[in-house]
Amino acid sequence: MGKTIGIDLGTTNTCVAALLNGKPFVIPSSTGTRLIPSYFAVTNDEKTLIGVRAKRQSITNPQNTIFAAKRLIGRKFDSKEVQITKGKVPYQIVEGPHGDARVVCGGKTMSIPEISAFILLEAKNVAQEFLEDDIDGACITVPAYFNETQRQATIDAAEIAGLKVLRIINEPTASALAYAQKRGKKNELIAVYDFGGGTFDISILEFGEGVYEVLSTAGNTYLGGEDIDNRLIRYILDDFKKAHDVDLMQDVMAMQRLKEAAERAKIELSSQTEATISLPFLTETSHGSIHYNTVIMRNKLEELMEDLVRQTIEICASTLEGAGLKKDDIHEVILVGGQTRAPLVIRKTAEFFGKQPNRSINPDEVVAEGASIHAYNIVSPLPSNILVDITALSLGIQTKGGMFAEVIPRNTAVPVTKTRRFTTTYDNQDAVRIAVYQGNEKIAQDNEMLGEFVLSGIRLAKKGDPNIEVSFDMNSEGILRVTAKDADMGTEQTVTLEAASGLSNDEITLMKKKMMSLELELKEQ
Amino acid sequence: MNQEEIDKLLQDGLTLYGYGKTEDAVTLWRKVLELSPRNQQALDYIESAGYAAEPQSVAAGTKEEVPKPELKEAEFVNINYIRDLLKSRRYELAYEFLERLSEKNYPSNKQITSYCALVKAQLIKLYNHELFGFKKIPKLNVNEQDLIKYNLDRTDGYIVSMIDGYSTAEEIFQTINTIDRFETMKRFYKLTKLGIVGF
Incomplete structure (x- = not known):
């Protein structure tokens, strides 16, 4: 029997862990790093780069370096999120044959699950090499707000990478699992404050009777540690311009060095009150080379990031309010994501929640650790904790006027079955179209359409008279069965809706084959 | 013909x-x-x-x-x-x-x-x-602050910054894509001759 692993497939970094001797263990790569940057690139001479090497040339090769693919996975090209991302990244995003968002890299159009597959493949190889064993399966984490399409696209990515998915679990749930493993199980309400490289999420979980339940979740998918890096880079650029009257923005080699230096300085300032940046031969003018040396104080960084941290606290406040909870109801605050190492974040969360946040777990690794615990629990015959996940988005159908009628509200624990009654909109109507949507918008078409079918043979009657029962049955794998029934006639129609990621089965098989040959090529490199 | x-x-x-x-x-x-x-x-x-x-x-x-x-x-x-x-x-x-x-x-x-x-x-x-077939991992022999004592330019500065202590010379060459591969080799060789880079 091989090993199981947990993978935190992040927007900016990916982390892989396994349960060893009953304890979660984050697996380092051969280079000793514990995080794999979620970057993919194709070089000028058509070499494929993944992880840290792809990141280290992201500014000098911007059109062919794909990052933050997680913001695009499982999304339609014309969706708001994709259009926003299009304006923020240097690489090209195009429409795929199924209306999905795809990227152009190295002159080729690639699907997003393919890009994520490269990152997952790297994680799998790191684990396989370290554990000296085959990987039988993995639990992969996703944000709690991911819809079924995004989850399915993540499963497709794993399949392309030759990785069997044991379960897709929500990131805050994984964090809570890791937390419970260290602290022991108590009945309590936990707030998971997750400030990562690219996104911010706050989730409220309830742990009781061996069951975890996500009560509420919210966040900002465009607020993360990289925004803080960018503030620091902007500050340095201004400082440099003032001192030397040179704009470094056009110098890609200087910008690549500056980005790395700013990230390093930010990390240093979490444990020290000042950080030195030394960049000899950063650029040159007709007068010769220019070196850059400066000391950044923690106070300065905090001044630059203060409003961003304030935004996260505002989201926390509205999430608690939305869940009908008070700050005092929260027993424990868990900090997740590298950005929570910043003293300002620790101070502000402590101030807001009125208690010191729990920092006993490495914030970069907690999600992967939790996923590895769950992966082990799935294959282990021992009794384990039960995970209860919620529907992050409401599920329902389109009604008269294009309105969205909820059948399963958001934040409902799954598995769940719910039934609502509807009726006809005109006299002698003998058929109704059931269009199933997922989302939190009031207008049906503003949400994600999952599928549609027609219930025919309805009893002919005046409008509003027939009773049409629509039942939604969602299992713990996220598969939804929708049944529409004419309660008077007994006529019934059922469909099973599995989210389509934007890739056909044939495409996935083809990509998997391609990936296997590329894997050999990568090993040879 | x-x-x-x-x-x-x-x-x-x-x-x-x-x-x-x-x-x-x-x-x-x-x-x-x-x-x-x-x-x-x-x-x-x-x-x-x-x-x-x-x-x-x-x-x-x-x-x-x-x-x-x-x-x-x-x-x-x-x-x-x-x-x-x-x-x-x-x-x-x-x-x-x-x-x-x-x-x-x-x-x-x-x-x-x-x-x-x-x-x-x-x-x-x-x-x-x-450069050992570009297969070895290069290391910096000089502190970043001391680099200014040498007669280098911004391209040399960039190449030096790509030495991370775990990538081989070949891996570094692949990552450097703004400079021609031959030019990168040439400069890398110069940096080893100057004693700035070692293996």
């Missing part, structure tokens, strides 16, 4: 030469001479690699039948200077000189272009050998 095939043989020979497989390279260039006995590029490559121009199987006299292109006096002097530099293995100097000649003085002189390609291949061979 298939020009495409000849060009491929010439280029493949240069690649092999760059990897230190001189005999294999010469075999390919001799194949060129079988197809095109007067091919000046092949003749120059073989000669510069220190081998006899004619293959064993070719009848004596072939060499005499191949007319050398006429060189103007200045060009002749330059070619002789290059040959001297190559004999004394001063490849970097020869390359710099050739580059200047091919860019400014004689952009269309095929003999100079051929020498340029060959010296480049010779340098790649040297860098490959001196």
